[in-house]
Amino acid sequence: MVAPELIKAAQAGDRDALITLLREIEPHVYKTAFYTLNNEQDAMDASQEALIRVYQKIGTYEERAQFKTWVQRIVTNICIDTFRRTKPAVSIDEHEMVFPSGRFVEIEVLTAFASKDIVAAIDKLPMQHRTVVVLRYLQDFSYAEIAESLNLPINTVKSYLFRARQQLQVLLQDYQKGGVRG
């Protein structure tokens, strides 16, 4: 993801290196924010905040953790805060499935479900399930990497992921059967 030399230079105070580093992680940060918050403007705001925090805190990063999990930890925490601030508490049944006006790089892949339906279904998941799904599928993280990013035990990560897929399967099946509740 990001070359260790670049990280070291950024930590040593090389501002250009730090800006380059921010540019490199920007797409990954935005992708997580977008799929977690399901809203372009919220994703932009959360990404900005995350990048500023990386800029400020780069000196505190230690090599013991993977840089990508450190970054994702920052952005998911901000997304969770944003979600708490902006989203009203609604149950799965009450929440309408709304497809966001995101800038997808459209690729036609033949799958059983349309991407917009999956995105809408993800939006109905509880926040902790959603973050696990996003890190697993949008960032290609392993159980251990997700655990490191979210500061959760691996078994909890698995449990969230399994339940999330189960819920998505039910939601999408309902959708296929003739529309979404709510």
Added chain:
Amino acid sequence: MSCPEVTELMQRYLDHDLSEMEQQTMVTHFGRCPECAAMFERLQQVSEGLEALPDVRPPRSIVDSILPLLNEIQPEKADRPMPMPVSGGKTAGSRKDRRRFVSRLVYGGTAAAVLVLCVFLFQSMNHGTSSVAKNASMDASEASAAGQDSHAVTQDQMKQNMADSAVTPAQTPNLAPAAQAGKAEALPQLATPGKMEEFTSSNQYGTMKTEDKAKMDKSTASSGKSAVQPEHDLRTDLTSSIASTPKTSGTASSGSREPAADLAPGTKQPENPSAGSGAFVQPAEISNDDSLGGTAKSSLANNSKGLLLGANVDLSSLASPGNKYLAAVENQHVVIRNSAGSVVFESPVQWEDGDAVQLTQWANSYQLLYVVKRSNGDLYEYMIDLALQQELKK
């Protein structure tokens, strides 16, 4: 096996976390439980849909938009670094409850000795190209030319060394199950010349890594669907085998294989999309592949920094049967990576500098044994179980 248990297997299958034996158990269950088979199909569709989610890009550069703000703030100094907790499996029981380990020799026996010898041979071969390895550790991209030159030499050396060594497939205990099973597809494991060639031949692996890492690194192009494709194909295979299971319950896919097949190295492992590459990256190999693009190279270097940054690396590493996983001692704790280089398990225990951490053997495709000799002479043995994601003290 009950339906809820099989459901967990299905879920783990979707995360490429299933041993071949568990996979067979699952498929056999589908043969007599259409509900589970249907559920599996739906979960697989969900997972495929999630994998196919399109890449998204910010409508405008976020960094550009915050540059003026960044000019006004200064990065904080690292007075007191915030440590990230090392995640991983739980340690079983109290660490104070340490017992002297006495049964290791009985347990590991000859297999351990032979495997250690193999690892030693493999490493000594790498030392044969140590100049390349050093270059790689300093700058992977600069070393690419040198690595290319030494590629053929390395293979020759390996073949020669293997021929000279007393290790033959028949003498490698872990090969016995494969030999007994008489499986044509079971390849010799780890110590055999054919497999060793795979360790040096990075072309196939390099191609896979290019796709995989490009998926992570490039933000402007497609989301790397090609990297996912092999997995889809394999899943299709499995699904079709499931579909035919009720009619042909006696086929190989429905569980006629012996349990030992799990241990048969080189056996096809559909849950692992890169199983076909079968090789883990080694320092010299990274430099061998000049077909990698610049970005992919740097990500390779980054991804395998544990191997490249010589100062932090204990060279002892041990591949699992079938080369699905590679265990290594990094920074005095055991880390297991999959063939794509991602960490699948990290030991929660970090040993002190004076302690000797030695990887003993893979008990099977998902359980690794290792021993630690502490500076005070105490000896402990641990087992990492990837299926349970736990580390157990024996």
